[in-house]
Amino acid sequence: MSALLIALLLSACGSRPTTGALAINTEPAAGAQDHDVLIVTTRERDPTPNTYFNGERSETINYAEATVSVPPAHKAGAIEWPREVPGDPKTDFVARSAGYIENDQVFLKQLNQRLSQFPKGERDVFLFIHGYNTLFVEGLYRMTQFVHDAKAPVVPVLFTWASRGQLQGYVYDLNSVAIARDSLEQTLRLLARSNADSISILAHSMGNYLLLETVRQLPAEDRRRFSNRVGAVVLAAPDIDIDLFKNSLRKIGRPEKPFVIVVSRDDGALRVSRALAGGVERVGAYSDDEELAELGAIVIDVTDLDPAETSSHGKFAALAEYSPGLRRALLQSGLTDVSSVSGSKTLGDDLGSFVGNTTQAAVTLPIKIIAAPFSLAGGGS
Template sequence: MRLSSRAVRGGGLAALAKRVCIGSVVMASLLAAGCGSRPEEGFLAPVAEIDPGSTAHTLLVATTRKRDDRPGTLFNGERSTPLDFAKIVVSVPEKHAQGEVEWASTAPGSSKTDFVVRQANYLDDEKAFVSTLNAQLAARPKGKRNVFLFIHGYNTMFAEGLYRFAQVVHDAQAPGVPVLFTWASRGQVTQYVYDTNSATAARDDLERTIRLLFASNAEQVNILAHSMGNWVTVEALRQIRISGGLPHVSKLGRLVLAAPDIDIDVFKSQMRRFGKPAKPFFIVLSKDDKALGASNFLAGGTSRLGAASDSDELAALGAIVVDMTDVKGLDSSNHGKFAQLAAVAPRLNAVLEGGFTTPRSSANAEEIASGSLEAIVKLPITIIGAPFRLIAGR
């Protein structure tokens, strides 16, 4: 019996729906493990009392999310145009554990024990955003006027993206002005397709944000993207390349793609458009990333860049691969290990800024195995870090 095209299409849609359903259940079990209630409402209300031992970080926000009228929420997971902006001061508690976000048990929390907001204001437009950014840059000495741009991933509520970025900034002792680009993720594991479309729809807005940062008074712009945020980041950079490039492109510092949820063949195609970059970029991956395993399933079995097994192939594309497989994750999915990398960022930066040199004569196999960041050899290299590996190509 010959099946009609309608039946075939119907069967295909049914199979796709089943795959999405199963994949969402798998992701839910992975990402929800160990988590309490999500910070959907009220966790961004400014607190009145500030503990003197806490540390403040001023974050600027560019977003495609819709404003939320609920007190202490600011933005939700619905899409909005044009770009919106905000300035938020986040407080990190004195007894903060590196790699963690200390969430309040009830909103808005206490600055003594929790991540909280000290101050939050919407900005009127991109002119106000750039003016605020330049004021933040001017408050830093010359040579330190950098921007640190972060693009979050799938299943991320606004408060989660904000506080995770504040944690990374704090642990990494990042000297630049932190700028969060947050696209309209609904923060629900069952909304993978919606989030994918939201990320894709945000490409032009991220491109615009990047152009604003490069046109500002920043001396350098460093970019960190996580998970699905890598898709919108690489696409925005691809659009910039197609449109003729970026003025002041020399301002581009480090580009870090952490646990990238990108089809590896799509990424290779994107890199063919880019060509091998003048500066190496970084891919942070972990071969035990269970969330990317679920994404792989949803994508029909195609490998994700953040779970790639051939690090040498990625290095040949111009990447320095940071393999964190041997690092014990703080979450059951092993998808958020990049946040733990922030704790060793100051030492890692010192190594990278010093360049890749021949190993010290005193370096030996035992020292390398113990995780010394000083045991470095010429490219192409394998550096055993603490306890991650760096793999670079020529």
């Protein structure tokens, strides 16, 4: 246990972007691609130039926007951090613009304006909720990386809660998540009022606890109404007590649409979290995949993914590169067709073999579908 903690501490060492990390760089760079992100946060505003938000808790919800550029030689799954701000757009992630948004109504107006740039029926919001030990700019750049690598035609919305970005701040972050529940609920209601045709949600690590607790506190009728707008829910490396997870799903009920749980068997951070929690398994490292399937989950194992960065806990970021093929494979195989629900099914083959066996699709991905809450479309149980 002590060796594992030391390893995690060492992996977290080095220069991390703190104050002034969002210094603006407008220098042209051929091949660099800009991404506009809307931001909702329970973080406190920071008066330090080019910082915007810190890790302290705000008494009110704050709104902002930023444009982040991804360099032309970007490696999928990675964030090319500048050695010094404002960075070089030819080689680094850089901020092109950033600013506060006055209130929720102005935020909603801007959201609808961005949605209107897509054809009707294809107006999708992508909400990202980051995990523990995450600085503001880290959450912003991670979302940008994911949207860029996934080539997703969406309007990105980052919900960033008050993490101090400190490895030793686990309890502070956990309490910040609890404080953020009402704000995330207000955000979900705001997104539901928008002109979005679909809302997809990706939560990582402790951000899953925030999402689960927020959904749990919604009145049943509001949950049903919001679920009709939701296109996909992905729980990446969920840092949630498995008993709490099962208890919450018993209250919420089996979802009409299956959600996706992304697991990695070599996730050292979740092993530490389990030890801190008295040995209770975390959802993101739970050993009974069949039980997760029975609760309504498609379980995807990304252990074999080679992360562009050092942490096994962050392998979901590398998944973005494969998301177009993964989505195509799930659609082609019938895994997203809940009309075919007939119990859980374990799938031992890698996704490429699995899809090839069912639809002859030429897809080869380093991902395994471990379990699903229904049998294959057109196949036996």
